[in-house]
Amino acid sequence: MTQRATSLRLMLAGGVSAAALALTLALPVSAQQKSVKIGFVSTFSGPTAVIGNDMRNSFEVALDHLGRKMGGLPVEVIYEDDQQKPEVGKQKSEKLVQSDKVDFVIGYIWSNVLLASLKPVVDSQTFLISANAGPSQIAGDLCSPFFFSTSWQNDQTPQAVGEYMNQKGVKTAFLLGPNYAAGKDMLAGVKSTFKGQVIGEEYTKWPDQLDFSAELSKVRAAKPDAVFIFYPGAAGVQFLTQYSQAGLKGQIPLYTAFVIDETTLPLQKELAVGVPGAQQWVNDLPNDANKKFVADYRAKHKHGPSFYGAQSYDAANLVNSAVVAVKGDLTKKDDVRNAMRKANYASVRGPYKYGNNHIPIQNFYLQEVAKESDGSLHLKTVATIVKDSQDRFHDRCQMKW
Amino acid sequence: MLLIVEQCLNGLQFGLLLFLLAAGLTLVFGIMDLVNLAHGSLYMIGAYFAASFAVLTGSFVAAALLAFVATLLVGMAVEVIAMRRLYGRDHLDHVLGTFGLILFFNELVRLIWGPAGLSLPLPAWLSTATEILPGLYYPTYRIAILVVTLAVALFLYVLVMRTRVGMLIRAGASNREMVGALGINIKLLNTLVFGLGAALAGLAGLMQAPILTVQIGMGENILILAFVVIIIGGIGSIRGAFIAAIVVGLIDTIGRAFLVDLLRAVLSQTAASTAGPALSSMLIYLMMAIVLVLRPEGLFPASGK
Numbered sequence: 189m190t191q192r193a194t195s196l197r198l199m200l201a202g203g204v205s206a207a208a209l210a211l212t213l214a215l216p217v218s219a220q221q222k223s224v225k226i227g228f229v230s231t232f233s234g235p236t237a238v239i240g241n242d243m244r245n246s247f248e249v250a251l252d253h254l255g256r257k258m259g260g261l262p263v264e265v266i267y268e269d270d271q272q273k274p275e276v277g278k279q280k281s282e283k284l285v286q287s288d289k290v291d292f293v294i295g296y297i298w299s300n301v302l303l304a305s306l307k308p309v310v311d312s313q314t315f316l317i318s319a320n321a322g323p324s325q326i327a328g329d330l331c332s333p334f335f336f337s338t339s340w341q342n343d344q345t346p347q348a349v350g351e352y353m354n355q356k357g358v359k360t361a362f363l364l365g366p367n368y369a370a371g372k373d374m375l376a377g378v379k380s381t382f383k384g385q386v387i388g389e390e391y392t393k394w395p396d397q398l399d400f401s402a403e404l405s406k407v408r409a410a411k412p413d414a415v416f417i418f419y420p421g422a423a424g425v426q427f428l429t430q431y432s433q434a435g436l437k438g439q440i441p442l443y444t445a446f447v448i449d450e451t452t453l454p455l456q457k458e459l460a461v462g463v464p465g466a467q468q469w470v471n472d473l474p475n476d477a478n479k480k481f482v483a484d485y486r487a488k489h490k491h492g493p494s495f496y497g498a499q500s501y502d503a504a505n506l507v508n509s510a511v512v513a514v515k516g517d518l519t520k521k522d523d524v525r526n527a528m529r530k531a532n533y534a535s536v537r538g539p540y541k542y543g544n545n546h547i548p549i550q551n552f553y554l555q556e557v558a559k560e561s562d563g564s565l566h567l568k569t570v571a572t573i574v575k576d577s578q579d580r581f582h583d584r585c586q587m588k589w
Numbered sequence: 590m591l592l593i594v595e596q597c598l599n600g601l602q603f604g605l606l607l608f609l610l611a612a613g614l615t616l617v618f619g620i621m622d623l624v625n626l627a628h629g630s631l632y633m634i635g636a637y638f639a640a641s642f643a644v645l646t647g648s649f650v651a652a653a654l655l656a657f658v659a660t661l662l663v664g665m666a667v668e669v670i671a672m673r674r675l676y677g678r679d680h681l682d683h684v685l686g687t688f689g690l691i692l693f694f695n696e697l698v699r700l701i702w703g704p705a706g707l708s709l710p711l712p713a714w715l716s717t718a719t720e721i722l723p724g725l726y727y728p729t730y731r732i733a734i735l736v737v738t739l740a741v742a743l744f745l746y747v748l749v750m751r752t753r754v755g756m757l758i759r760a761g762a763s764n765r766e767m768v769g770a771l772g773i774n775i776k777l778l779n780t781l782v783f784g785l786g787a788a789l790a791g792l793a794g795l796m797q798a799p800i801l802t803v804q805i806g807m808g809e810n811i812l813i814l815a816f817v818v819i820i821i822g823g824i825g826s827i828r829g830a831f832i833a834a835i836v837v838g839l840i841d842t843i844g845r846a847f848l849v850d851l852l853r854a855v856l857s858q859t860a861a862s863t864a865g866p867a868l869s870s871m872l873i874y875l876m877m878a879i880v881l882v883l884r885p886e887g888l889f890p891a892s893g894k
Contacts, residue, residue: 333634
């Protein structure tokens with residue numbers, strides 16, 4: 189082989205690889221990012237699967253409204269079941285981040301599941317959007333530039349209930365909740381605003397204690413002015429049933445956070461009438477985005493969405509606002525974050541702002557069950573309890589922007 | 590003082606309910622030597638039947654009776670179709686087989702009744718509280734549970750100790766081969782015993798249904814407690830199950846009721862309210878461990894094993 193032929197071959201090889209390199213660099217961004225990949229972690233099996241299904245249904249309605257595209261890119265969603273167990277939720281979140289390489293992880297009903305799953309997701313610099321759980325730790329010390337919430341911090345809703353109890357002149361209260369991260373936040377939340385005296389406080393085993401006989405006997409013996417409870421999902425149905433069977437309904441007024449919603453009302457029926465609760469979203473909030481969401485959900489599923497669903501609907505739209513803002517280039521993580529911080533989308537709860545810890549600063553409403561003339565029961569907004577409430581842990585979050 | 594009485598009643602009521610589950614479990618385990626994890630599924634089926642029959646008939650009592658009979662039939666069918674293949678095999682095979690049945694029943698219920706769960710409303714006369722002692726109000730329905738479970742316990746006692754069928758059941762628990770060798774139709778006996786156990790589980794489920802909600806997997810947590818009861822009471826022994834169930838029910842309820850207050854005397858408020866529920870749920874297993882160390886056969890083992 190002559191020297192000349194060799195150098196020609198080298199030149200050719202060099203030229204080809206240079207051309208290939210140039211081609212890669214010149215490729216437009218949108219061709220690299222072929223789709224927006226979203227992992228959705230919620231509970232899809234067991235007694236609380238009703239909640240997970242409501243979240244998924246609402247998320248799907250949101251995607252339909254967006255034409256199943258965000259910023260021109262098709263959306264791909266992978267739903268994972270956490271079985272309401274922290275260890276399963278963590279494992280599913282790791283799988284979504286490591287092997288599916290999703291761009292966003294959304295969902296999480298339960299605070300203990302979210303706390304277990306947070307680190308693997310945010311450590312991999314993937315955005316996590318909680319569509320329900322709001323543990324105090326993540327609002328404070330554990331706050332992360334990759335974490336956003338479309339719900340609330342756990343203490344906020346019971347804080348509003350505490351305010352309402354003050355308005356009603358409650359002097360003494362008995363508090364009950366499940367013994368896990370959210371239960372502790374909720375009871376601490378009520379105590380932070382309630383000005384009367386807390387004469388009893390009980391934590392029950394979660395999620396498997398369903399019989400509250402021992403606790404109800406204590407309530408009866410303590411004779412409080414009012415009882416506050418936090419029991420999400422089926423436990424809330426069981427509590428209201430047993431409260432009535434113990435003859436306490438009508439004797440001691442009940443105040444609630446996350447007990448009565450569209451997933452539990454069909455089982456609670458009359459027992460929920462006259463029991464007040466607080467919420468940042470109620471199905472009858474009079475803004476256009478909400479009217480469209482509720483009407484289209486109702487048309488598709490023959491029943492109304494719950495607040496869990498509303499928060500999931502918002503999560504889809506929050507992500508969409510960010511994908512549109514960066515024109516589909518999800519490698520620009522700082523720009524994605526800055527876009528989400530603006531909360532520049534039509535939230536079904538009405539406009540809100542983000543605090544430094546990425547938790548919404550928002551209104552909380554008093555909701556009650558209303559009976560229609562045809563006998564059917566609906567949740568409706570009665571009054572605004574607090575305006576622009578910010579969680580009480582944001583000072584502990586080091587993040588500033 | 591009244592609070593203590595009320596809490597004891599709560600414990601007794603929970604214990605007697607556990608007894609209904611444990612009685613069937615201990616008979617099946619003792620006589621057929623079969624580990625039946627699917628016992629909790631029959632508890633669930635009983636509750637679903639009751640909720641459906643209540644809608645159809647409009648009467649709570651009629652629904653309860655129909656559901657009891659229906660669960661008995663389902664239990665007998667399960668024995669003939671599935672359980673028969675498992676006798677004489679290794680316990681691990683029982684666990685695998687009956688675990689499969691749990692999945693089967695959960696999916697079946699999901700297909701028939703949907704994932705959302707049902708509610709079984711009580712008639713007005715049961716849905717109140719009654720003054721049983723001056724100043725002591727107790728839910729009427731829980732009193733009804735106490736009465737029914739005590740009646741069932743008495744019936745079981747008479748059935749097992751005073752009738753010919755009961756004699757065969759006891760003989761089967763002591764020496765199964767010998768009963769067969771003496772010309773007793775052990776197959777029929779097995780079907781009957783399994784059906785009875787299923788019906789008792791169904792009764793427990795349907796009686797819990799108005800207190801809890803009727804939902805998929807509702808029998809799985811309580812089944813663990815029922816196994817604890819039969820281990821403490823002695824496998825195959827109805828008397829043991831009865832006493833152990835009441836003891837477990839009382840420990841569970843009294844622990845939940847008073848342990849937190851006791852801990853508050855020693856620990857800070859927050860530490861006590863966090864540690865209390867955790868400790869009280871450990872008490873039962875602690876008791877089981879102690880019984881296993883001191884009397885590995887249980888408190889009242891079936892004689893002649």
